[in-house]
Structure formats: C-alpha cells, structure tokens
Amino acid sequence: xxxxxxxxxxxxxxxxxxxxxxxxxxxxxxxxxxxxxxxxxxxxxxxxxxxxxxxxxxxxxxxxxxxxxxxxxxxxxxxxxxxxxxxxxxxxxxxxxxxxxxxxxxxxxxxxxxxxxxxxxxxxxxxxxxxxxxxxxxxxxxxxxxxxxxxxxxxxxxxxxxxxxxxxxxxxxxxxxxxxxxxxxxxxxxxxxxxxxxxxxxxxxxxxxxxxxxxxxxxxxxxxxxxxxxxxxxxxxxxxxxxxxxxxxxxxxxxxxxxxxxxxxxxxxxxxxxxxxxx
Amino acid sequence: xxxxxxxxxxxxxxxxxxxxxxxxxxxxxxxxxxxxxxxxxxxxxxxxxxxxxxxxxxxxxxxxxxxxxxxxxxxxxxxxxxxxxxxxxxxxxxxxxxxxxxxxxxxxxxxxxxxxxxxxxxxxxxxxxxxxxxxxxxxxxxxxxxxxxxxxxxxxxxxxxxxxxxxxxxxxxxxxxxxxxxxxxxxxxxxxxxxxxxxxxxxxxxxxxxxxxxxxxxxxxxxxxxxxxxxxxxxxxxxxxxxxxxxxxxxxxxxxxxxxxxxxxxxxxxxxxxxxxxxxxxxxxxxxxxxxx
Amino acid sequence: xxxxxxxxxxxxxxxxxxxxxxxxxxxxxxxxxxxxxxxxxxxxxxxxxxxxxxxxxxxxxxxxxxxxxxxxxxxxxxxxxxxxxxxxxxxxxxxxxxxxxxxxxxxxxxxxxxxxxxxxxxxxxxxxxxxxxxxxxxxxxxxxxxxxxxxxxxxxxxxxxxxxxxxxxxxxxxxxxxxxxxxxxxxxxxxxxxxxxxxxxxxxxxxxxxxxxxxxxxxxxxxxxxxxxxxxxxxxxxxxxxxxxxxxxxxxxxx
Numbered sequence: 001x002x003x004x005x006x007x008x009x010x011x012x013x014x015x016x017x018x019x020x021x022x023x024x025x026x027x028x029x030x031x032x033x034x035x036x037x038x039x040x041x042x043x044x045x046x047x048x049x050x051x052x053x054x055x056x057x058x059x060x061x062x063x064x065x066x067x068x069x070x071x072x073x074x075x076x077x078x079x080x081x082x083x084x085x086x087x088x089x090x091x092x093x094x095x096x097x098x099x100x101x102x103x104x105x106x107x108x109x110x111x112x113x114x115x116x117x118x119x120x121x122x123x124x125x126x127x128x129x130x131x132x133x134x135x136x137x138x139x140x141x142x143x144x145x146x147x148x149x150x151x152x153x154x155x156x157x158x159x160x161x162x163x164x165x166x167x168x169x170x171x172x173x174x175x176x177x178x179x180x181x182x183x184x185x186x187x188x189x190x191x192x193x194x195x196x197x198x199x200x201x202x203x204x205x206x207x208x209x210x211x212x213x214x215x216x217x218x219x220x221x222x223x224x225x226x227x228x229x230x231x232x233x234x235x236x237x238x239x240x241x242x243x244x245x246x247x248x249x250x251x252x253x254x255x256x257x258x259x260x261x262x263x264x265x266x267x268x269x270x271x272x273x274x275x276x277x278x279x
Numbered sequence: 280x281x282x283x284x285x286x287x288x289x290x291x292x293x294x295x296x297x298x299x300x301x302x303x304x305x306x307x308x309x310x311x312x313x314x315x316x317x318x319x320x321x322x323x324x325x326x327x328x329x330x331x332x333x334x335x336x337x338x339x340x341x342x343x344x345x346x347x348x349x350x351x352x353x354x355x356x357x358x359x360x361x362x363x364x365x366x367x368x369x370x371x372x373x374x375x376x377x378x379x380x381x382x383x384x385x386x387x388x389x390x391x392x393x394x395x396x397x398x399x400x401x402x403x404x405x406x407x408x409x410x411x412x413x414x415x416x417x418x419x420x421x422x423x424x425x426x427x428x429x430x431x432x433x434x435x436x437x438x439x440x441x442x443x444x445x446x447x448x449x450x451x452x453x454x455x456x457x458x459x460x461x462x463x464x465x466x467x468x469x470x471x472x473x474x475x476x477x478x479x480x481x482x483x484x485x486x487x488x489x490x491x492x493x494x495x496x497x498x499x500x501x502x503x504x505x506x507x508x509x510x511x512x513x514x515x516x517x518x519x520x521x522x523x524x525x526x527x528x529x530x531x532x533x534x535x536x537x538x539x540x541x542x543x544x545x546x547x548x549x550x551x552x553x554x555x556x557x558x559x560x561x562x563x564x565x566x567x568x569x570x571x572x
Numbered sequence: 573x574x575x576x577x578x579x580x581x582x583x584x585x586x587x588x589x590x591x592x593x594x595x596x597x598x599x600x601x602x603x604x605x606x607x608x609x610x611x612x613x614x615x616x617x618x619x620x621x622x623x624x625x626x627x628x629x630x631x632x633x634x635x636x637x638x639x640x641x642x643x644x645x646x647x648x649x650x651x652x653x654x655x656x657x658x659x660x661x662x663x664x665x666x667x668x669x670x671x672x673x674x675x676x677x678x679x680x681x682x683x684x685x686x687x688x689x690x691x692x693x694x695x696x697x698x699x700x701x702x703x704x705x706x707x708x709x710x711x712x713x714x715x716x717x718x719x720x721x722x723x724x725x726x727x728x729x730x731x732x733x734x735x736x737x738x739x740x741x742x743x744x745x746x747x748x749x750x751x752x753x754x755x756x757x758x759x760x761x762x763x764x765x766x767x768x769x770x771x772x773x774x775x776x777x778x779x780x781x782x783x784x785x786x787x788x789x790x791x792x793x794x795x796x797x798x799x800x801x802x803x804x805x806x807x808x809x810x811x812x813x814x815x816x817x818x819x820x821x822x823x824x825x826x827x
Contacts (some may be wrong), residue, residue, distance in 0.1 A: 018573075042291060047379070055572065058372075058376045059375070059376075060375060060376070061571050062569055062571070078378050078379070078380050079284045079378060079534065081377060081378045082378045083285055083417035084376065085376075086372065087373075088369045091522060092370060093368075093369075093370060093373070094298065094302060096301065096305050097298075098301070105294060105298055106373070106374075107290055108294035109294055109374060109377040109379050110377055111284070111285070111291070111380075150373075157377070213563075238559060240492070309579070336671070337637045338632075339633075340633030340636075341634055343633070344631045344634040347631070348631070348740070393582060404592075460630075473578075473810050489631070490625065490630070493629055493630070495594070496598060496607070497611075497695075499591065499594070499595065504741065519587070520588060521582050521584065524598065527594065527597055527598060528602065528630075529630040531633075532633045533605065533606045533607065533608070535633055535667055535669075536666055537669070537725075538668055540604065541604065544597075544600050544601070544604060547600070548597055550764035551597060554593075555590075558586050562579045562582060564585065565578065565579055565691065565714070566576065569575065
C-alpha cells in the first residue's frame with residue numbers, strides 16, 4: 001500500500017500576539033489525507049487557515065502540535081521537500097533572470113546541474129508554453145507568464161506532489177484556462193496536486209476531493225461529487241412528458257412507453273454549498 | 280533523475296551566493312556609491328601642496344578613507360535588504376520549499392555579499408594604485424626636470440625617495456583589514472535582519488553597532504580599570520562584551536603613517552575577524568531556523 | 573522571543589570568551605605602535621563631534637589632513653596660537669606620522685619664533701626675545717612628544733638635534749639627540765659628527781669630545797671634514813695636547 005501523498009494528523013497552529021495575553025488559533029486539530037494521484041482542493045474564506053496549513057506542510061512555519069507527512073516522511077525534514085513543488089500566491093521571482101536562468105537556478109537548488117539541468121529547463125519551458133520567452137527577463141513577463149514560469153519551477157525536480165496556492169489569481173480567463181489544462185495534464189501524469197483557490201468554479205472542474213476550512217477547522221471534507229449532491233431529492237429527466245406523469249413514473253413508465261432519459265440526484269453548485277456551510 | 284539529498288551542498292550554496300551577487304550588482308545604489316568613491320579618489324589628485332610627500336599622504340589617506348567608508352556602507356545596505364526583500368517578494372518561500380536547509384540559504388546570501396565586497400574593493404584598489412602610479416611618475420619627472428638631474432645615480436635616488444612615499448606592499452594588510460571590517464558588519468547586519476521588523480531598523484541598528492564597535496577599546500579599558508561608578512562600569516562592560524572591537528581592523532591609518540604589521544599579528548587579527556563572522560552567522564541561523572515565514 | 577533571549581545570552585558568553593583575545597591582540601597592536609592616538613573627550617571638544625566620530629571610525633588620517641590644510645591658511649595670517657592648537661590636534665590624531673611633528677616644530681621654532689622677534693606690535697625687545705624663546709620651547713616640546721610616540725624612528729631625533737643646535741643653543745641636548753639618531757640602522761654619517769661637534773661646545777666635556785672627534789678622524793677621509801678638523805684643533809688646544817700627539821698640526825695619522 002503506497003504512502004499517502006499528504007498526511008496531516010491533529011495539526012494545530014497557534015500564533016501568540018506579542019505583548020498581549022491573547023493568541024490566534026490559525027489551525028485547530030486538522031486531520032486530512034491526500035492520496036497519491038489526487039487533485040485535492042483546500043478551500044476556505046480568507047483567514048481560515050489554508051495558507052498556514054500549506055506553510056506548515058512545507059516547513060516554512062513550525063506546527064504548534066500535530067504532525068504532517070509527505071509520502072510517509074516527516075515534512076519538517078528538508079529531504080521531504082525533494083518530492084514537493086510549490087507555487088505560492090502571487091509570486092515574484094528574480095526579475096533580472098530570464099525564464100531559462102530562473103529554472104536553472106531552482107534546478108541547482110534541487111541538486112541538478114550540467115546538461116541534464118539545461119535539458120530539463122527547456123522541456124519545462126515547452127510544457128508551460130514559454131519556449132519563445134525563454135531568453136526574456138522575468139521583469140518583462142505578464143501575470144499569466146509569471147504563473148506559468150512558477151509552475152515550471154515547481155516541477156523542476158519532477159516532484160510527486162504539487163502545492164499550488166491560488167495558481168490562477170489575477171490571471172485572465174485565457175491564461176486561467178491554460179493553467180487549468182496544465183493541472184489536468186499533471187493529474188494525468190500521476191502527480192498529486194494540493195490546490196488552494198477562491199475560484200470555486202475552477203475547483204469544481206478539476207478537483208477530485210475538497211476540504212473546506214472555516215476558522216481553522218475542517219468543516220467538510222470528501223469526494224466532490226458526493227459533497228455537492230442533494231441527498232433528499234431525485235431528479236428525473238423526461239423526454240416528451242408532461243408534469244402529470246411524474247408521480248406515477250416508476251410504475252407507469254414502461255407500460256406507457258415514455259422514454260426515461262436519466263434518473264439522478266440533482267446537484268446544487270459548489271459555490272452555493274460553500275456559502276451555506278460557511279455562513 | 281533526482282540526485283540523493285546531501286546534508287550540505289556547496290552547489291546549492293554557490294547557486295544562492297551567485298544569485299545574490301547578481302542581484303546586488305544590479306542595485307543602482309552600488310553604482311552611485313562606486314562613482315562617489317571614484318570621485319573622491321580622483322579629487323584627491325588635485326590637492327596642491329608644496330611638498331610632494333604631503334600630496335601622497337593626502338591621496339592615500341583620502342583614498343583609503345573613501346574605500347573604507349564605501350565598503351562598510353555597502354556591506355550594511357546590501358545585507359540589510361536581503362532577507363526582507365526575499366520575504367516580501369515570496370522568493371524565500373520558493374527557495375525554502377526546495378530541499379534547501381535554512382543555514383545554506385543564509386550562508387549563500389552572506390557569501391554573495393562577501394563576493395560583492397571583494398569585487399568592489401578590488402576595483403577601488405586597482406583605481407587607487409593606478410592613480411598613485413600616475414602621480415608618482417609625474418612627481419619623478421617634475422623633480423628631475425626642476426633640478427636638472429642628469430646623473431643616473433641621482434635619478435635613481437630621486438626615484439627611490441619618491442617611491443618610498445607611494446605604493447608599498449605594507450598597504451595590502453590595511454586594505455584586507457578594511458575588507459574584514461566590512462565582512463564582520465555584513466554578518467552582524469544579517470544577524471540583526473533575522474529578527475528586525477523592517478530593513479530601516481536593521482540599517483539604523485547596524486550603523487549604531489558600527490559606531491559603538493569603535494568605542495569598544497575605550498569601554499573595555501574603563502571597565503577593566505580600578506575605580507569609577509559601578510553603573511558606568513556595568514554599562515561599558517556590556518558594550519565591551521556585546522560588540523566587536525572594530526578598532527582592531529583600523530590598520531590603514533597607522534600603516535599609512537609608516538607602521539608595518541607583522542604577518543603573525545595580522546593573521547591573529549584576521550583570525551579574530553573569522554571568529555566574529557562565524558559566531559554572528561551561527562547566531563543568525565539560531566534565530567532564522569525556526570522563524571515563522 | 574525565547575530564541576532572541578538565547579541569542580543574547582550566547583552573545584554575552586561569546587563576549588566573555590572574546591574579551592581576553594581582543595585585549596591580547598589590542599596590546600600586541602599597541603606594542604607595534606598601532607592605535608596610539610589618544611581619542612578622548614578633550615579632543616572631541618576641540619575638533620567637534622562629527623570629526624571625532626570620523627576619527628574613531630578609521631578616518632583619523634583624513635581629518636588630520638584636513639586640519640593640516642587649515643594650518644596653511646593660519647600660517648598665511650600668522651595665527652600662531654591657532655597653528656599651535658591645530659598642530660596639537662593633528663599630532664594627537666596621527667602620532668605616528670613624523671612629518672606632522674616636524675611640521676609643528678618648524679611652525680613654532682622657526683616661523684613663529686622668527687615672527688615674534690620681528691613683531692611690530694611688541695615695542696619691548698626683551699619681551700620679543702622672550703616670546704621667541706617660548707615658541708622655540710614649544711617647537712622643542714612637539715619634537716620631544718613626537719619622539720615619545722615614535723621612539724623607533726631616527727628622523728625626529730635628528731630634527732631635535734638640529735633645533736637644539738641652531739635655535740636653543742642647548743649643545744649637550746643636541747649631542748644626545750644626534751647620538752641617538754646615529755644609532756639607527758638608516759642613520760646618516762653627519763649625525764655622529766654633529767654629535768661630536770655639539771659635545772665639543774659643552775664646557776667640561778672637552779676630553780670626552782676630543783675622544784669622539786679622534787675616533788671619527790681615525791675612520792678616514794670621509795669623516796675628516798673641515799669642521800671636524802677645526803673642532804679637533806680647538807679641543808687639542810683646550811686640553812693642551814702635546815704637539816707631537818696633535819693631529820691637526822701633523823696632518824698625518826696620530827699615534
């Protein structure tokens with residue numbers, strides 16, 4: 001049985017306020033698991049603890065209690081980050097570096113060098129559609145291009161897990177779609193993705209599982225389809241049928257010769273569900 | 280494809296150091312300060328004195344003074360911006376999200392600053408030596424012409440006398456001491472920046488530490504002497520303990536006055552410099568290791 | 573906060589470790605004539621806070637140079653008190669630059685002393701002479717202080733000898749100064765001769781002077797300058813050396 005990509009057990013993160021007796025509980029007793037190959041959406045309003053959870057997972061911030069693991073390794077160990085690629089929210093990179101130099105810099109940090117590194121950089125630039133901008137300084141890149149180079153640097157060491165924080169924030173619809181397609185491409189390659197986003201429509205399109213944080217607690221978590229299905233309703237779709245037949249459908253359908261097109265649970269939108277749960 | 284993770288990787292440190300150097304070289308303030316230093320060195324050539332010996336003295340004093348000022352200012356300003364800029368731009372997150380230990384990150388940043396200081400000091404030294412050489416040749420030619428000297432032995436004596444006042448290899452330890460002082464300040468500034476709330480605070484405290492560092496011998500002398508108020512002694516004792524003795528690295532004034540430092544004493548002094556840098560670097564890591572980013 | 577507190581404690585512990593090392597290196601520096609400048613509050617009051625901080629910060633040379641430029645202006649306006657003050661500051665900042673001690677001594681013992689003798693504002697000859705002698709004394713002080721700061725350099729002994737010989741008429745002092753100057757490896761030949769000349773002018777020292785002059789004479793032609801022969805003759809006459817033992821009359825090698 002392979003190790004889960006991410007295992008978070010009873011994670012709590014408390015920020016003390018200097019010179020005051022109060023404290024802020026950013027994350028409270030959070031437990032969740034992300035299986036390999038999944039695209040997991042971590043959702044929540046501003047200040048719900050999403051970024052803190054990501055930062056604890058990546059070792060940028062120490063946990064107050066609890067544990068976090070990446071593919072079975074304690075995520076506080078530096079080695080565990082060999083498996084992880086991270087794209088922070090609205091990242092800047094070094095503006096004076098070109099696209100290729102940026103990837104080579106991050107590649108060196110991952111232990112790559114020489115010709116393999118140069119080849120890897122070129123392949124990634126092609127993957128994210130920036131091969132024509134490889135020699136241009138990042139200072140001249142658009143927002144969408146910066147996000148894509150950010151994706152590329154996250155992939156430089158061929159990680160098995162990608163952590164993306166608002167990957168389409170501030171990106172135009174076309175760029176946003178490209179990034180969405182990239183994530184689906186990663187998924188098809190078996191890369192696990194942990195995604196934070198406020199764009200619920202996009203999350204609904206690409207995520208397998210979601211977890212919703214509210215005031216530091218995990219209030220809902222599970223398969224996307226089952227979360228947004230409305231349990232006590234049944235949806236019937238008829239072709240050429242009048243409303244009078246609905247009540248007698250199941251018994252009368254075959255005898256009356258009406259064609260039952262679909263019978264399924266009607267779905268609300270993720271957005272409505274999210275708002276209902278977090279009010 | 281992935282290489283095995285190493286606890287310490289010179290390649291990672293080198294990548295961060297190289298990138299830091301590149302980043303700092305692009306700071307416009309570097310060019311401004313360099314021009315400032317070059318203008319100072321150039322201006323000192325135009326000071327007219329009756330005695331040529333005084334001209335060389337002034338040229339050397341002003342040049343080394345400018346080099347010292349520029350180098351330590353650069354050390355403080357360049358280092359103070361490193362961490363805050365990376366945190367603000369979130370580039371720190373992308374770096375530390377890679378398998379890069381925090382101590383390597385700090386070490387790489389510091390080495391980048393050291394490289395910048397070495398390059399800028401080397402450029403200024405080259406300018407200084409060139410200007411000194413040109414002035415030396417001018418004075419030799421003027422002296423020979425003025426006194427109508429034709430005897431080769433006398434010409435050689437004039438050349439010897441003039442050269443004694445210009446470049447001597449004893450100046451090299453003075454320049455190296457300037458470098459070490461700046462490097463110590465860079466390490467101290469890095470330490471302060473690991474807990475400072477803003478880069479302005481870092482700069483102000485670092486400049487204060489620079490000034491206080493020059494008062495350490497006075498503080499130490501007073502603290503170790505008999506008598507005196509216990510409050511003053513306690514305060515000065517704290518100064519002597521907490522701050523580096525930067526006066527030990529002010530060698531150029533006395534070297535220019537004709538003192539030469541022995542190799543053994545110079546190595547002791549630089550050894551102390553290495554100790555300061557190592558300790559401040561370790562303390563910076565202590566504070567940065569668990570810093571909430 | 574805990575980590576900051578721990579770092580502070582470690583800094584203090586390191587301080588306790590580094591203190592004796594710093595003191596040892598500092599003492600070694602002082603023994604090698606480094607950091608000899610006494611930068612204290614009285615200097616701060618004289619040169620101002622900015623200049624004092626600059627001096628502390630390693631710019632003593634530059635500040636001293638700036639002050640020495642000011643002496644030129646003061647000299648042009650014959651402001652001898654100001655020159656004296658400036659020279660005190662300059663030599664305090666750069667005690668190891670012998671040129672500054674020489675400069676100070678020249679200003680006082682040569683220029684100021686000469687100006688005092690000619691001072692049109694002072695009608696009394698006696699007071700003019702007294703003022704001149706005070707300036708000569710001041711020049712001598714500078715050289716003696718310079719020697720205390722630079723006991724390893726010949727040049728200031730030489731200048732002191734010249735001052736005492738020409739201005740102060742202190743022949744025995746000049747003899748001692750020239751003798752000391754001649755003991756350095758890079759000394760000039762004339763210093764030994766000048767020492768002997770000055771000793772020969774000291775009453776009661778004729779025998780000692782004669783021995784010195786004779787020793788120099790025996791070294792051969794380069795030392796047998798006209799002045800040496802003249803002083804040798806004077807000593808032979810004062811000491812009533814028998815004619816057959818005299819050097820001067822015989823013109824040859826003495827017995």
